[in-house]
Amino acid sequence: MAIASVNPATGETLKTFEAIGPEELENRLAAAHATFRTYRTSAFSERSRLLKRAASLLEEDQEDIARTMTSEMGKPLVAARAEAAKCVKAMRWYADHAEELLADEHPSDADVKDSGASGVTVRYRPLGVVLAVMPWNFPLWQVVRFAAPALMAGNTGLLKHASNVPQTALYLGDLFHRAGFPDGCFQTLLVGAGAIEGVLRDPRVAAATLTGSEPAGRSVAAIAGDEVKKTVLELGGSDPYVVMPSADVDRAARVAVTARVQNNGQSCIAAKRFIIHEDVHDTFAERFTARMEALSVGDPMDESTDVGPLATEQGRADLEELVDDAVRRGAQVLCGAGRSGDRPAGWYYLPTVLTGITPEMRIHHEEAFGPVATVYRVSGLDEAVSVANDSPFGLSSNVWTRDAGDMERFVQDMEAGGIFFNGMTASHPAMPFGGAKRSGYGRELSDHGIKEFCNITTVWTAA
Numbered sequence: 192m193a194i195a196s197v198n199p200a201t202g203e204t205l206k207t208f209e210a211i212g213p214e215e216l217e218n219r220l221a222a223a224h225a226t227f228r229t230y231r232t233s234a235f236s237e238r239s240r241l242l243k244r245a246a247s248l249l250e251e252d253q254e255d256i257a258r259t260m261t262s263e264m265g266k267p268l269v270a271a272r273a274e275a276a277k278c279v280k281a282m283r284w285y286a287d288h289a290e291e292l293l294a295d296e297h298p299s300d301a302d303v304k305d306s307g308a309s310g311v312t313v314r315y316r317p318l319g320v321v322l323a324v325m326p327w328n329f330p331l332w333q334v335v336r337f338a339a340p341a342l343m344a345g346n347t348g349l350l351k352h353a354s355n356v357p358q359t360a361l362y363l364g365d366l367f368h369r370a371g372f373p374d375g376c377f378q379t380l381l382v383g384a385g386a387i388e389g390v391l392r393d394p395r396v397a398a399a400t401l402t403g404s405e406p407a408g409r410s411v412a413a414i415a416g417d418e419v420k421k422t423v424l425e426l427g428g429s430d431p432y433v434v435m436p437s438a439d440v441d442r443a444a445r446v447a448v449t450a451r452v453q454n455n456g457q458s459c460i461a462a463k464r465f466i467i468h469e470d471v472h473d474t475f476a477e478r479f480t481a482r483m484e485a486l487s488v489g490d491p492m493d494e495s496t497d498v499g500p501l502a503t504e505q506g507r508a509d510l511e512e513l514v515d516d517a518v519r520r521g522a523q524v525l526c527g528a529g530r531s532g533d534r535p536a537g538w539y540y541l542p543t544v545l546t547g548i549t550p551e552m553r554i555h556h557e558e559a560f561g562p563v564a565t566v567y568r569v570s571g572l573d574e575a576v577s578v579a580n581d582s583p584f585g586l587s588s589n590v591w592t593r594d595a596g597d598m599e600r601f602v603q604d605m606e607a608g609g610i611f612f613n614g615m616t617a618s619h620p621a622m623p624f625g626g627a628k629r630s631g632y633g634r635e636l637s638d639h640g641i642k643e644f645c646n647i648t649t650v651w652t653a654a
């Protein structure tokens with residue numbers, strides 16, 4: 192895939208970029224490694240000062256970078272501004288909390304007495320150069336949620352961003368440079384996917400994190416496994432959104448729309464499968480469909496737009512195939528299921544609600560990466576849990592119920608990395624983020640995220 196910004200609202204190529212050559216790649220790897228040697232022992236106070244400076248610069252740049260993101264990948268401008276603001280918040284959170292999150296730990300004397308130690312300390316030391324392979328859907332946030340903790344822990348980072356968001360990728364490299372981080376601390380590598388293997392196998396690279404598709408994750412994990420290098424994988428999701436009879440159904444139907452179409456429906460944690468108890472199914476389906484149908488689909492730069500185009504032409508073709516397959520096999524269309532007739536240019540797809548889904552349909556098992564919802568009718572809690580778990584993915588989940596017994600049962604049985612009650616899944620700097628099953632492994636954000644790229648070192652001293 193060429194490295195280029197192509198406006199998904201028009202199909203127009205805005206800017207193309209040359210990949211860096213082998214010599215420049217080598218210079219950047221060398222710089223990342225050399226800088227790690229000194230940066231790893233820098234004081235938390237210094238890292239914090241630099242990260243806060245980066246946060247302030249990003250805050251100043253909010254409007255410009257939001258417009259860049261929207262023009263490169265089509266998210267509504269309002270959402271792009273919110274994404275930049277969220278990055279600022281996460282940077283400040285890690286700048287304020289990293290030292291405490293990574294403070295030395297001391298197992299109690301009683302616990303380690305029989306090890307022969309006079310004392311034991313557990314220290315979180317940085318791992319080294321970490322390669323981040325990141326997707327286009329939240330082109331700023333996905334990178335910042337890796338970079339902020341990784342840099343605060345004393346690692347250095349190399350970014351291989353998606354090929355359709357090169358301007359955002361370059362902005363990020365520049366941002367950390369302008370903030371005053373030492374050269375080599377955080378660098379964008381404008382390279383094609385073919386360069387990833389060489390970088391990951393390079394002995395100067397210690398670990399990798401990838402957010403993206405399952406095939407991409409499998410390939411990076413296989414290479415890293417071969418090299419015995421640590422990975423964190425955040426892959427796809429097909430999150431269930433369960434509504435039980437005790438729920439506020441109107442609110443559940445309202446929030447369901449945002450949960451499904453956020454980011455033009457292109458979010459791993461978007462709710463995708465709506466699993467509704469039969470007592471409230473018809474009311475929910477009717478209100479949800481009416482609201483999906485009423486969304487305004489249009490130019491993402493227009494502040495009144497709810498749903499913009501899909502980011503790539505291929506992404507829209509993949510979504511169309513998934514919907515067409517379901518309809519061919521008997522799914523009923525409650526709304527949408529087609530391109531926007533008003534917008535012949537650009538990669539628009541109408542907000543869509545399908546019902547009558549069966550396991551033979553691809554959409555039952557695959558991730559619908561766009562504004563397409565599937566609605567299931569279930570007869571009780573057991574069936575709700577069983578349908579929710581009938582997916583290869585296990586990223587997050589949403590459950591609407593006011594019944595404490597139901598809640599406990601869902602907490603016990605949902606095969607997912609998160610359960611959000613009476614609301615929609617959202618990430619937050621202080622909450623761990625990641626999945627189970629084929630949604631990946633490891634956690635981002637919170638104390639769990641910052642410790643992923645640390646060498647957890649036992650320091651034992653003889654009595």
Ligand SMILES: O=CCCCC(=O)O
Nearest residue numbers: 328329458459460618
């Ligand atoms: O595709 C993954 C999206 C994550 C969005 C978020 O963290 O809010």
